[in-house]
Amino acid sequence: MNGLEGVFGLTGLVLWVFAWLSFRDRDNPHRMGSAGFWFVLGAIFAFGSVLPHWVTGLLVLAMVAMDGAGQVGGRSLGGRSAEIGSKPLGLGYRIFVPVLMIPAVTFGTAVVFRLMKLDANRGALIGLGIGAVLAMAAGLVLTRSTIQVMMEEGHRLNEAMGAVNILPQLLASLGVVFTAAKVGDLIASGIRYAVPENSLFLLVLANSAGMTLFTIVMGNSFAAFPVIASGVLVPLIVKPFGVDAAMAGIMTLTTGASGTLVTIMAANFNVVPVALLNMRDPFGVVRFQLPFAVVIWGCHVLLLWGLIRFV
Amino acid sequence: MPEWTKLIGVVIIVAGLALKLRTTLVVAAAALATGLVSGLPLFSRAGQEGVVDMLGRGFADNRLMTLFLITLPAIGLAERYGLQEQSAKLILKFRAATVGRLLIVYQLFRVLHGMMGIRLNGHPIFVRPLIFPMSAGALPAVSAGELERIKAANSASENYGNFYGQNLSPVQPGVLLVYGVLTGLGSPVSVWSLVFYATPIAALSVVLGAIQFHLLDRRLQGEDAK
Numbered sequence: 001m002n003g004l005e006g007v008f009g010l011t012g013l014v015l016w017v018f019a020w021l022s023f024r025d026r027d028n029p030h031r032m033g034s035a036g037f038w039f040v041l042g043a044i045f046a047f048g049s050v051l052p053h054w055v056t057g058l059l060v061l062a063m064v065a066m067d068g069a070g071q072v073g074g075r076s077l078g079g080r081s082a083e084i085g086s087k088p089l090g091l092g093y094r095i096f097v098p099v100l101m102i103p104a105v106t107f108g109t110a111v112v113f114r115l116m117k118l119d120a121n122r123g124a125l126i127g128l129g130i131g132a133v134l135a136m137a138a139g140l141v142l143t144r145s146t147i148q149v150m151m152e153e154g155h156r157l158n159e160a161m162g163a164v165n166i167l168p169q170l171l172a173s174l175g176v177v178f179t180a181a182k183v184g185d186l187i188a189s190g191i192r193y194a195v196p197e198n199s200l201f202l203l204v205l206a207n208s209a210g211m212t213l214f215t216i217v218m219g220n221s222f223a224a225f226p227v228i229a230s231g232v233l234v235p236l237i238v239k240p241f242g243v244d245a246a247m248a249g250i251m252t253l254t255t256g257a258s259g260t261l262v263t264i265m266a267a268n269f270n271v272v273p274v275a276l277l278n279m280r281d282p283f284g285v286v287r288f289q290l291p292f293a294v295v296i297w298g299c300h301v302l303l304l305w306g307l308i309r310f311v
Numbered sequence: 312m313p314e315w316t317k318l319i320g321v322v323i324i325v326a327g328l329a330l331k332l333r334t335t336l337v338v339a340a341a342a343l344a345t346g347l348v349s350g351l352p353l354f355s356r357a358g359q360e361g362v363v364d365m366l367g368r369g370f371a372d373n374r375l376m377t378l379f380l381i382t383l384p385a386i387g388l389a390e391r392y393g394l395q396e397q398s399a400k401l402i403l404k405f406r407a408a409t410v411g412r413l414l415i416v417y418q419l420f421r422v423l424h425g426m427m428g429i430r431l432n433g434h435p436i437f438v439r440p441l442i443f444p445m446s447a448g449a450l451p452a453v454s455a456g457e458l459e460r461i462k463a464a465n466s467a468s469e470n471y472g473n474f475y476g477q478n479l480s481p482v483q484p485g486v487l488l489v490y491g492v493l494t495g496l497g498s499p500v501s502v503w504s505l506v507f508y509a510t511p512i513a514a515l516s517v518v519l520g521a522i523q524f525h526l527l528d529r530r531l532q533g534e535d536a537k
Binding site: 004007008010011014015041044045048049051052053054055056057058059060061063064067068070091092093095096098099101102103106107110111114120121124125128129131132133135136138139140142143145149150151152153154155156157158163164165166167168169170171172173174175176177178180181182183186217221222225226229230234238239244245246247249250251253254257260261264265268269270271272273274276277279280281284285287288289291292295296299300303 | 314315317318320321324328333334335336338339341342345346348349351354355360361362363364365366367368369370371372373374375376377378379380381382383384385386387388389390391392393394397398401424427428429430431432434435436437438439440441443459460462463464465466467469470471473474475478482484485486488489492493496497498499500501504505507508509511512515516519520523
């Protein structure tokens with residue numbers, strides 16, 4: 001069996017346990033909605049590769065409907081029990097062992113994949129699954145706790161984050177629709193219409209602005225790059241001005257990172273952490289990153305223009 | 312329908328977020344509306360992919376984005392048995408440690424991952440279990456407002472290191488994407504020249520991050536002195 005599918009199946013199983021724990025939690029006013037939500041997500045994880053896409057699509061809409069109706073949520077104390085109810089047990093620094101095992105195994109598997117000339121990023125994902133299982137085992141041995149307590153702790157963290165967990169995947173789906181509807185081509189043609197073709201500085205500015213704008217909309221600079229490269233960068237800058245394509249290309253991609261830093265459409269980077277850390281301000285991460293994003297964006301424009309103009 | 316109506320999805324997102332509607336609902340509505348005005352069918356027919364099919368395909372193909380859920384039981388258990396307290400204790404052993412310095416080191420650590428060709432999401436595996444409790448523990452007393460700022464800075468350190476560090480290896484997907492797209496457009500490049508030109512921006516990101524985290528330290532100290 002394919003290793004990544006095994007990890008997806010295992011994640012589905014964990015989600016079903018979370019669904020069961022939600023269902024059994026009689027103090028949770030939204031226990032049915034929450035149980036249904038995590039059960040469906042678990043099913044998509046386990047069977048996403050074999051289900052017809054339209055079935056998965058309907059399941060996704062069902063999850064959105066459950067959340068939209070306000071039926072997904074935990075008890076209001078979610079996420080707090082570890083902070084108030086932890087029992088040090090005199091384990092000292094040994095408590096780091098299970099937690100460090102996850103990145104160590106993730107990293108180790110990626111390196112092994114690289115050495116075997118396989119895809120290292122796929123290795124990292126499979127390693128994340130193996131590392132998580134080993135960490136659970138190590139944690140149980142170390143704390144002499146039970147599987148039930150461990151799953152309840154995982155469930156607590158999961159409920160504290162809630163339906164936000166599915167946003168990255170949902171936004172990726174939106175990206176698929178935007179691509180099919182050619183929203184990017186529309187933005188690129190708007191830029192070509194607005195900018196005079198002989199002004200290098202304005203072209204560089206428009207290229208950077210278009211890349212960043214489209215990244216903000218898509219939440220992903222990888223989706224924006226092909227559109228901007230084919231609509232603006234190559235036909236209007238690289239070819240007419242004889243520019244080093246590698247230099248202009250990679251800098252256009254990293255200009256997009258400024259967009260990723262300021263958009264909540266990049267949910268896995270800017271929204272999931274808000275949930276993971278129980279922040280009060282949903283835009284807290286984006287707000288902190290905004291000045292950095294603006295400064296490095298300006299540097300990109302000046303550097304790219306300067307390198308083309310003077311080098 | 313005129314071309315520009317396709318932007319309705321963007322309008323729905325902006326309006327929905329401004330009105331603080333439920334994000335999942337807003338995103339799904341934006342997808343359905345964009346598909347509808349672009350003349351895409353709801354379900355696949357006659358060889359044309361439907362919007363519901365696209366939603367399912369995008370969701371299933373991107374399961375790896377949510378794979379971190381599998382780490383929650385182990386992290387939750389460790390938190391129950393004192394992970395956060397131990398992290399705070401550890402950081403207090405380093406006299407020179409401040410939140411800002413910790414985050415500068417963490418950003419460099421993530422840039423290093425990028426150079427080694429490893430791309431991972433550090434928010435669940437590093438920031439929540441380790442970096443956050445260490446940051447909070449580095450200060451003698453933390454107010455709610457300070458804690459909120461520290462949390463935001465923790466996440467930013469992860470994102471800066473991840474985004475700008477990941478182009479420093481020729482096997483990274485961003486580098487391969489630029490290589491593939493430019494070659495396809497008739498401007499062939501080498502992956503090594505892409506890595507070469509990614510270096511100045513990566514260096515700049517480390518410097519700018521260090522400045523911002525240093526300013527955070529000054530601000531936190533200022534608030535403590537009051």
